[in-house]
Amino acid sequence: MSMCDDKRSDQISIRAHHLLCTTLFCGHGYSEGFTAGMERLASRLHDGSGHAVRLLAEPDGVCAWCPNEYRLEEPVPNGLGEPVYEGCRLPGNHVIETDRKVLSALRLKEKATYSYDALLEKLEKELTEAAFDDICGDCLWRRPGLCSYEALHARARQYRQRIVGQDEQSCACKDAE
Template sequence: MTITLRAHHLLCVLTYSGKGYSPAFVRNFDSVVRRLDKREGLELVSGPDTLCAPLCAEEGDCAHCHGMSVQERDRRALRDLAPLLGDIASGSRLVLDAARVARMRCAFAQGAIRGACTDCPWHAMCTHVAASDYAGARLHQRLST
């Protein structure tokens, strides 16, 4: 089974540290991160994805996940990630190996791929995680030292 992720959630997985909208959301995010750590493939989608599932179940209609501000986050994330990941769009498939995660985390910490983070309620927390060299982040992929 393939993990589906909207573009801005590709950024969220870099700093995810066990906090979320609800206990169900956190359990689901933990499961997704474990799968990504096992290098399960992912497909970029526009609209609700694997991470959205608990919100959609709780809200019943995924209103948040279809909002214009969320769609704008995805557009900005695609734009910012293109120099690192190539020509990506909805339907693109990739695997988050350690080298790719390291490049993305470096760019994230430098602010180069944070256009999607504007006005995000998690901005300060993600900034703190990135500034601490991703200590506490649940995605464990690191380059071997």
């Protein structure tokens, strides 16, 4: 598994479960703002550059647009052109638990940074259908045409080939276990 050491400006921080969501994203979202934010994130990840990705079990930039997030009454700029949020309205930390399930299923560490192609390889080769079912459960987006285990594997392979085909040295990484 390639774990990136560098703190380059092209590092992207995302919720762990957004690794699955962005791989399968096809233009649908909770709101117009959320959809636009997810589109920007997915486009950036899939541009073939092989970004360094820091995995979180907490809100990321896309969450700022989620209608389930509490927002401050007077948003303070966060430098990303996105509103600042305080927390999730959904009961029980279920989104955080979903992030942790992804990290566990793929044997990844929270707040660690990995090359995007290595993460796609893990999705393709290590995520089992049982783990996918457990992670995604009865997610709103898990319906015909939008999300499936088979589609996730196919897209992960497709996006990984785009990165590997362009530049196998896109991230200054070292092998880590």
